[in-house]
Amino acid sequence: MNEAEERVVPKLIDFGAFAEYRRMTNVDKIGRRALANNAFDGILTMIGVLMGSYIGGIQEARIVLSTGLATCMAMGISGAWGSWFAESAERKQDMRELGQAMLRDMGQSKHARASRFAVVVVSLIDGLAPLVAGLVAISPFLFASVWPNILYTYVASLIMSFFALFGLGAFLARVARESIIRSGLRMILAGLVCVGLSFLLNTKG
Numbered sequence: 001m002n003e004a005e006e007r008v009v010p011k012l013i014d015f016g017a018f019a020e021y022r023r024m025t026n027v028d029k030i031g032r033r034a035l036a037n038n039a040f041d042g043i044l045t046m047i048g049v050l051m052g053s054y055i056g057g058i059q060e061a062r063i064v065l066s067t068g069l070a071t072c073m074a075m076g077i078s079g080a081w082g083s084w085f086a087e088s089a090e091r092k093q094d095m096r097e098l099g100q101a102m103l104r105d106m107g108q109s110k111h112a113r114a115s116r117f118a119v120v121v122v123s124l125i126d127g128l129a130p131l132v133a134g135l136v137a138i139s140p141f142l143f144a145s146v147w148p149n150i151l152y153t154y155v156a157s158l159i160m161s162f163f164a165l166f167g168l169g170a171f172l173a174r175v176a177r178e179s180i181i182r183s184g185l186r187m188i189l190a191g192l193v194c195v196g197l198s199f200l201l202n203t204k205g
Contacts, residue, residue, distance in 0.1 A: 017113070025118035034125045036172055038079050040187070042130030043164050045071060046137035047191055050161070051198035054154050061144030061153060068138035072131050080127025087122050091115040133168075137161040158195070165191050 022028055049071055053064045092115075140156035147153050169187035173180040 021114040021117040024114040027118040027121050030122055031125045032175060034122055035129045036168060038126050038129035039133040039168055042075055042133035043137050043161050044194055045075060046134045047161050047194045050154060050157050051195060055198060055202045059150050061141045061150055065141040072134035075134060076127045076131030079130050080123050083126035084123040087119045091119055133164060136164050162188050162191055
């Protein structure tokens with residue numbers, strides 16, 4: 001590595017500055033909120049896919065899996081893309097207001113670098129949270145061939161979804177310093193409501 005490269009690498013990968021950027025932008029709090037909201041959306045969306053497939057009489061695991069994977073990818077792209085543009089717009093507005101208040105261009109300041117860091121982090125969380133959560137919920141369909149009947153796969157996916165919801169509730173309980181059991185059960189209740197409404201809509205139809 002030549003001298004020019006040695007000067008560039010530390011500048012591009014300045015891990016030591018990340019902690020300061022996190023503090024400056026309050027990205028931890030924003031990231032936790034984005035993680036919880038988007039993971040919750042991902043799990044409930046997969047429960048909807050599962051219930052729609054089951055009620056629709058789909059017996060081929062391949063169809064359920066491909067539908068679920070396509071939905072997961074769509075949620076991930078939507079989350080990351082939407083967050084990037086929304087967060088970028090808000091952060092740029094903040095930089096403009098700060099620049100006007102300080103009577104100088106803030107484009108290359110530490111605040112601007114911290115702002116760009118926050119945009120990347122929040123966008124990644126917004127994209128990965130529903131994608132990963134959805135994949136967890138649909139994962140039993142990857143092993144559908146080991147079950148004697150596809151009904152077992154549907155049940156296993158719902159159980160995985162409820163476990164994921166409970167885990168998300170436990171995570172939020174740790175943040176809020178509340179009861180893990182109570183918070184987890186509240187999350188599971190949302191999943192049960194989705195299942196119940198799915199059956200109710202089918203009955204009404």
